[in-house]
Amino acid sequence: MLTSSLVLGAAEQAGGHVNYGDIFFQLIVFIVLLALLKKFAWGPLMGIMKQREEHIASEINAAEESRGEAKKLLEEQRNLLKEARAEAQSLIESAKKQGDIQREEIIAAARQEAERQKDAAKLEIEQQKEKAVAAIREQVASLSVLIASKVIERELSQADQDALINEYIKEAGEGR
Numbered sequence: 001m002l003t004s005s006l007v008l009g010a011a012e013q014a015g016g017h018v019n020y021g022d023i024f025f026q027l028i029v030f031i032v033l034l035a036l037l038k039k040f041a042w043g044p045l046m047g048i049m050k051q052r053e054e055h056i057a058s059e060i061n062a063a064e065e066s067r068g069e070a071k072k073l074l075e076e077q078r079n080l081l082k083e084a085r086a087e088a089q090s091l092i093e094s095a096k097k098q099g100d101i102q103r104e105e106i107i108a109a110a111r112q113e114a115e116r117q118k119d120a121a122k123l124e125i126e127q128q129k130e131k132a133v134a135a136i137r138e139q140v141a142s143l144s145v146l147i148a149s150k151v152i153e154r155e156l157s158q159a160d161q162d163a164l165i166n167e168y169i170k171e172a173g174e175g176r
Contacts, residue, residue, distance in 0.1 A: 139172060140172075143168055143171075143172055146168070147164065147165070147168055
């Protein structure tokens with residue numbers, strides 16, 4: 001509108017008559033110029049802007065995906081850490097149980113060894129006792145033979161016999 005009023009104002013000064021052919025021609029040239037600008041300048045400019053918008057949108061989407069993946073990896077790492085802790089705790093418990101089992105086995109083996117040594121000592125004591133009893137029997141037998149031979153050599157009265165027995169008992173006690 002501004003251009004048409006300028007054109008009209010200029011035409012009135014030039015002679016008072018308006019040349020509508022020039023106005024129409026300028027209008028056609030202006031429309032063609034607008035069409036050319038739209039096709040060669042505005043269209044590519046809008047295409048570049050659209051590409052830029054799509055690029056920014058794709059970058060935002062990629063950032064969101066990366067954030068989601070990072071969150072997912074963080075959760076996986078946390079789960080792996082929990083599993084590692086649980087496994088470590090399990091290994092500790094297993095080691096404690098194994099230690100308890102070994103301790104019980106060692107105690108049981110020590111008790112068995114002590115029982116075996118105790119039985120061996122009892123057996124040795126019994127053998128020593130049997131040897132002592134055999135030695136005493138041997139001494140009693142020899143004393144009995146000695147007493148019998150002395151009795152045969154002489155006839156004893158009851159008092160002599162008691163004195164003789166006491167004497168031999170005394171000798172047997174000193175002989176030990």
